[in-house]
Every structure is written in structure tokens, then in C-alpha cells.
Amino acid sequence: MAETMKPGTLYVVATPIGNLGDMSVRGGELLRDVDRILAEDTRHTARLLDHLGLSTPMTSLHEHNEQKQIGRVLDWLAQGQSLALVSDAGTPLISDPGFELVRAARERGFAVTTAPGACAVTAALSISGLPTDRFVFEGFLPPRQAHRQRELERLKDQERTLVFYESPRRIVAALTDMASVFGADRSGVVVRELTKTYETVYAGTLGELAELAKAGDITEKGEFVVLVGGADKAAAVEAAMVDAERLLTRLLQSLPVKEAVRITADMTGAARNPLYERALVLQGKGG
Numbered sequence: 001m002a003e004t005m006k007p008g009t010l011y012v013v014a015t016p017i018g019n020l021g022d023m024s025v026r027g028g029e030l031l032r033d034v035d036r037i038l039a040e041d042t043r044h045t046a047r048l049l050d051h052l053g054l055s056t057p058m059t060s061l062h063e064h065n066e067q068k069q070i071g072r073v074l075d076w077l078a079q080g081q082s083l084a085l086v087s088d089a090g091t092p093l094i095s096d097p098g099f100e101l102v103r104a105a106r107e108r109g110f111a112v113t114t115a116p117g118a119c120a121v122t123a124a125l126s127i128s129g130l131p132t133d134r135f136v137f138e139g140f141l142p143p144r145q146a147h148r149q150r151e152l153e154r155l156k157d158q159e160r161t162l163v164f165y166e167s168p169r170r171i172v173a174a175l176t177d178m179a180s181v182f183g184a185d186r187s188g189v190v191v192r193e194l195t196k197t198y199e200t201v202y203a204g205t206l207g208e209l210a211e212l213a214k215a216g217d218i219t220e221k222g223e224f225v226v227l228v229g230g231a232d233k234a235a236a237v238e239a240a241m242v243d244a245e246r247l248l249t250r251l252l253q254s255l256p257v258k259e260a261v262r263i264t265a266d267m268t269g270a271a272r273n274p275l276y277e278r279a280l281v282l283q284g285k286g287g
Contacts (some may be wrong), residue, residue, distance in 0.1 A: 003030065009110065009113060010080070010105045011085065012113070013027045013114075013115040014086075015045075015088075017089045017118045020051050020088070023051075023052065031086070032051065032056060034083055035082050036058065037056050038101075038227070041098060056084075059073075061085070061097060063097045066098070077108075085098050089118075091117065094120075121213050122226060125227065127191065128189040128203075133160065134160040134161070134230075135160050136161070138151075141170075145177065145287070148173070149180070152177055156182050159231050163217075172210075172218075177214070181207075182228060187228070188226065188227065188229065189203045189227040190224060194225065241270060244268040255284065
């Protein structure tokens with residue numbers, strides 16, 4: 001049974017990420033029955049409406065005009081209109097515009113509700129073979145290498161599965177930087193063109209995926225979701241202790257034990273007592 005439209009309500013409606021058959025029945029009915037659709041790209045949404053046999057009026061709302069359109073949209077809601085917010089693909093606001101509008105509508109007391117559906121983040125996770133009980137969605141990485149590497153450094157010790165969106169023109173650079181920062185042996189999955197005709201899943205280590213991308217074996221066309229396995233905490237601690245011991249050994253060649261331990265602890269974050277005990281062993285004074 002068709003849903004009764006609630007006056008002055010903003011419906012956040014998920015649309016297909018590729019296969020048009022993934023449009024939910026309820027979502028399609030809402031797009032039919034609302035007074036107006038707020039679309040990221042009206043030309044793109046027009047193809048979906050044509051597939052559904054709909055002719056609902058549309059207004060563009062995208063990252064470049066969202067602030068200007070908010071007042072207009074709030075006026076429509078105040079007049080009792082029901083509106084649907086859609087992005088080009090998937091669930092609105094997930095690396096797409098709409099956050100400012102939703103916040104403004106809620107602050108003004110208008111009802112905001114959802115018609116959930118497709119989302120590239122959860123779709124990619126479901127077929128990745130990586131742990132899905134805990135994950136972090138980071139959206140798009142910075143386009144410039146220095147900024148991208150700095151962001152990856154911030155995430156390298158994250159123990160949850162990491163999920164990124166990436167563009168075709170940066171997929172090679174992104175995978176190369178991930179292998180460099182996270183380690184070439186870290187598990188990764190690249191999902192391309194989800195739910196579309198040429199959907200492809202590449203799985204392996206980040207080093208292997210980076211080499212595939214450089215060789216052109218990962219086609220640089222379409223839309224990408226990149227997933228990275230979380231850091232192994234035990235392995236990270238062990239690696240940190242190896243680095244700390246290497247530094248401690250060098251410092252003991254020219255500094256007293258206490259000074260060498262203090263500097264090593266300050267520079268690596270390692271605990272002083274284990275470092276002190278290790279320093280005594282290295283100098284042949286330990287048990």
C-alpha cells in the first residue's frame with residue numbers, strides 16, 4: 001500500500017549505485033508522490049525517473065549550491081510540501097551533499113525521515129572477505145600525495161577495517177601510498193563498478209594490488225571502493241619494540257644507560273622499565 005505523504009517532511013531516499021533494479025519499492029513510491037525531488041544532478045536523476053516512469057518536478061541541490069538552496073527548501077517545507085533528497089547514487093550524505101540541509105531542517109523542527117537502500121560502503125564490505133564487525137569509513141583521500149600520505153599515517157595503526165572511496169585517476173597513486181604507509185603485506189580489497197555489468201573484485205596484499213594497478217591490470221575506469229584490513233596490534237607492538245631496541249643499541253654506544261633509555265622512551269613511546277632491563281642485557285649486565 002502506498003505511503004501517505006506527510007506535509008512538511010524531508011525524505012532522504014537511497015537510489016541504486018548501479019543496477020536500477022536495486023531501487024526499493026518504497027523509495028520509488030516516495031519519488032512518485034512527493035511534491036519535489038532535490039537532486040544532486042537532475043540529468044542523472046532524470047534517467048532513474050524515466051526508468052521508473054515518473055515525472056516528478058526536480059530542483060538541483062549539490063555541493064556548490066547547497067548553502068544557497070537551503071532557505072528556498074525550508075520555505076517549501078514551511079508551505080507543507082513533501083520533498084525527497086537524492087544523490088546521484090546510493091544513500092545521500094555518504095560522501096555526497098545534504099548534511100547542511102538535513103541539519104537545518106531538523107533545527108527548524110521539520111520531520112526528516114529515510115527510505116534506506118543501496119550504499120557502496122556496506123555493499124563492498126559484504127563481499128570483501130574482510131572483518132565487518134567493526135569498520136571505519138574515510139570517504140575520499142586527499143588528492144595531493146603529501147596530504148594523502150599524512151592522512152594514511154594517521155590511520156595506519158587503526159585496528160578496524162578501513163573503507164575508502166577512490167577515483168579512477170588516483171587509484172594507482174592511492175594503492176601505492178597505502179602499500180608504502182600501511183605495509184605491503186597488509187590485506188586489501190578493491191571493488192570496482194559495484195552492481196554494474198563490469199563489477200570486479202580484486203583481493204590480495206596492498207603490495208600486490210599496487211603492482212596490479214601500476215601494470216594496468218586494475219582497469220582505471222569506473223568507481224572504486226578500497227578496503228584495507230585493520231592493523232595487527234600484536235605485530236605493531238612487536239615492530240615498535242624492534243625499532244626501539246635498534247635505537248637503544250645505537251644510543252648505548254655513546255650515552256649512559258639512563259640517558260639512552262630516556263631518549264629512546266621519549267622518541268618511541270616504549271615503556272622505560274622494559275627498555276632499562278633490555279639495556280642492561282645489551283651491556284652484559286642483565287640476568
